[in-house]
Amino acid sequence: MTDRPPRILLLSMYPLDRGMWGATMRIAQLRDALARIVDLDVVSGTRAGRAGLLARRIGSLRRLDGIHVESSTTPPGPADLAFLALAHALGVPILTFIPDAQQLFSEYDIASTLKQRLSRRAFLPALRTMMRLSTYVAFPSRGLARAIHGDDREVLLLPPGARLAAAVAPDPDARALLFVGPMNLPAHGADLLLDAVEEARRRGADVELISISRPGEELPGEAPPWLHRERADGAEIDRFLPRVMATITPRRKTPYNDLAVPIKVLEYLGYGRPLIVTDTEETTAIVREAGCGIITADTVDGLAGGIHAVATAAPEQRAAWGAAARRAAERNSWDDRARQVIRILQLP
Numbered sequence: 001m002t003d004r005p006p007r008i009l010l011l012s013m014y015p016l017d018r019g020m021w022g023a024t025m026r027i028a029q030l031r032d033a034l035a036r037i038v039d040l041d042v043v044s045g046t047r048a049g050r051a052g053l054l055a056r057r058i059g060s061l062r063r064l065d066g067i068h069v070e071s072s073t074t075p076p077g078p079a080d081l082a083f084l085a086l087a088h089a090l091g092v093p094i095l096t097f098i099p100d101a102q103q104l105f106s107e108y109d110i111a112s113t114l115k116q117r118l119s120r121r122a123f124l125p126a127l128r129t130m131m132r133l134s135t136y137v138a139f140p141s142r143g144l145a146r147a148i149h150g151d152d153r154e155v156l157l158l159p160p161g162a163r164l165a166a167a168v169a170p171d172p173d174a175r176a177l178l179f180v181g182p183m184n185l186p187a188h189g190a191d192l193l194l195d196a197v198e199e200a201r202r203r204g205a206d207v208e209l210i211s212i213s214r215p216g217e218e219l220p221g222e223a224p225p226w227l228h229r230e231r232a233d234g235a236e237i238d239r240f241l242p243r244v245m246a247t248i249t250p251r252r253k254t255p256y257n258d259l260a261v262p263i264k265v266l267e268y269l270g271y272g273r274p275l276i277v278t279d280t281e282e283t284t285a286i287v288r289e290a291g292c293g294i295i296t297a298d299t300v301d302g303l304a305g306g307i308h309a310v311a312t313a314a315p316e317q318r319a320a321w322g323a324a325a326r327r328a329a330e331r332n333s334w335d336d337r338a339r340q341v342i343r344i345l346q347l348p
Contacts, residue, residue, distance in 0.1 A: 005039045006065040006347040009057065012044035013072035013080070020233035021214055022181070022263045023099065026160055027070045028234075033161070033338035034068070038347075047077035054083040061087055066345040069096040069134070073103055074119055075126035084133045093345050096134040097158055098127065101147055105256035107187040124148075136344050141282050143259025156344060161337040162266040162329035163234075168241040170273070170322075176210045176228070176243045177276070177307065179250070180264050182217035187257060189250035189278065189298065190219065196250065196303035197226065203304065205311035209248075210240055238271075245318065246274040246293070246310045253280050253298045261286075269329035274313075274321035276306045290328035292321050 012027045020028060027044075034040050043053045067087055087094060102108035103120045128149065131137045138158035139145040145155040177197065183190040197209050208226040211219065218229055230240065247268040251257045258281040265283050268275050275293035277283045287293050296306035310318065 005037065006342065006345075007039045007063060008034060008041070008345075008347075009064055009067045010034060010040060010042045010044075011050070011054075011067060011069045011080070011083075012042065013047075013050070013070060013074070013076060014044065015046060015049070016042070016044040019214070023072065025163075025234055025267075026099070026263050029161065029163055029334040030070075030337055030341070033334040034341065036335070037338060037342065047074070047079070051077065051079035054079050058083070058086065061090055061092060064092050065347055067092055067094045068341055068345070069094065069130070071096060071098050071127065071130065073100060073123070075122045076130045081126070081129055081133065084130060088133045088135075093136070093347075094134045095136045095138060095341060095344050096130055097138045098131075098144065098148060099140060100260065101127075101144060102256060102260075104147060105254070107252075107254045108185075108256055138344065140261040141259050143282065147259060158337065158340060158344075159261045159332070160263045160266040161334035162270040162332045164326075164329055164333060165235070165238045165241065165270045165272070167272060167326070168238065170245060171242045174243050174245045175206050175311070176208050176240070177246055177248045178210050178212070178237075178240065178244045178268075178271070178273070179248050180212045180237065180267070183211055183213050183219040184217055187252050187254055189252050192252065192278075192298065192300055192303055193248065193250040194219075194224070194227070195300040196307060198224070199300055199304035200307035200311065201226065203308050205308045207245070207307060207311050210244065212237060212240075241271055241273075244271065244273055246276055246307075246321075247271060248303075248307070249275070249277040249283060250303055251278055251280050251283070251298070253278065258282065266329070266332060269325045269332070272322045272326040272329075274310050274318055275325060276303070276310055278303065286328070290324050292325035292328060 014024050138156040140159045142152035145152040210228045212230045261282045278298040284295050294306040296302040
C-alpha cells in the first residue's frame, strides 16, 4: 500500500470568489497552505450555494480523513448542519474554527433590517449546534471562547497566520502610516486615527496616511491632503510598502476588541514595519511579545504620541522594530497554521 496525503475537505462559510478582505484572505491563505500538504477539496459560498455543493459530496464522505470548517458571522445553514451530522455519524473528524462573533457585542451590532436581526438571534444557537457536531473546536483567543460558551479551559487556539510579504525595504524618505480596514466603523477608531495624525503633524511629525478600505467602507466626504485613499487586496498592498514607515491599528478599547485577534495585525507583521497599536488585550500581547512597535492609549493624545515617537525615532530603531515584526511573522506563517490543523485532526 502506498502512502498518500490525507484527504481533507475545507468548508468555508464565506464565499472565496468575491474579493480578498479580512476573513476571506485568511481562509484563502490557509486553503493554499493546506493544499501544499494534503489532498484538499474546498466548498465555499453562500448558504444556498453550499447546499448543492455539499449534497454532491455526500457519497465521498467515507473517503475523507478530516473536515476543517471555517465558520462566519452568519449562522450555518440546515445543509451545513446536516452534512456535518452525517460526517460525525460516520466518524470523520471535524475541526470547526470560530473566528469571531462581532454581532454579539453592542459596539458592532449593526443589525438594521429584520433579516439581520433574525440572523443575529439565530447565530449563537446554530453555532453551538455545529460545535456539538464537531470533534474539535478552535478559537483565535481564550476571550472569544469564553464569549461563545462561557469556558476557556483546555480550549484549542488557532490564531491567524501572517502572510510573508515581499521583503521590501522602505524608501529613505518613507513617511506614510498604513491602515487597512473600514474607515466607517467607530469601534475601529478611524476618527481617533485622523485626529491623531493631525495632532502628530502639529507636533512636528512629518507623516501622511495611506488608508486601504473596501468599497463602501472608505472615509466619506472630503479628505485632508495628507490622507491617501486606496483600494487593494492581499498581495496588491505590497506595492505601497516602499512608502510605508509604520502600520497603525487605532481600535478603541471595547469588550470585543479586547478579545479579538485582528487578522490585519498578523498581516502587518509580515510587512516588516514597526506597528503602532492601541492597548487592546490580544493585539497588545502580540506586539509586546514580538517587541515590534509602540502600544498607546486609545485616545487622540496617546495615539498621536505613538505616531510622533515612531516618526522621530532613529532609523536604526525603526529598522529594529521592523525586523522584529518580520521574525514574528516567520514564526506564525500560514504554513505553520496548516500543519496545526493537521495535528489537531490527528492526521499523519
